[in-house]
Amino acid sequence: MAAAQRMIGVRVSITRYVSDEPQPGIVECEFCDAHGRRWNFVEKTAIVSADYLDARTSYPQPGVIACEITGRRLDATGREIIMIDTERPVYVEAVDGTMQFEVLPASLVEWEWGSKVERAWDGRAEPGAARQK
DSSP states (O other): OOOOOEEEEEEEEEEEEEESOSTTOEEEEEEEOTTSOEEEEEEEHHHHOSSOOOTTSOSOEEEEEEEEEEEEEEOTTSOEEEEEESSTTTOOOOTTSOOEEEEOGGGEEEEETTOSOEEEOOSOOOTTTTOOO
């Protein structure tokens, strides 16, 4: 049996159910970046949650968008800023097409692919750590 793959993702709030088609359904979700800008996404339910979501689900719900860490830096106030890219490993883009974001470390989680158990990101991933080879 192959070892489970460690994934890194950014926490999102799933705000509403959009459509039953295509299956398994489409939801709208959002997160705020390190600069306070709100980013919106419309994505398949299975991409952002391991839970079954439909029109009868109560919203908001927690979710995660898998991402790759591409860099780290300190801003002018000394906060750590993490640069992420949602193109890999699943190709998720904001409604305006953006796939690169700057987030705070607390916005990130890690989990084993296929598991519903997530934990706060431990900060150990180096830039490009989630990149598939």
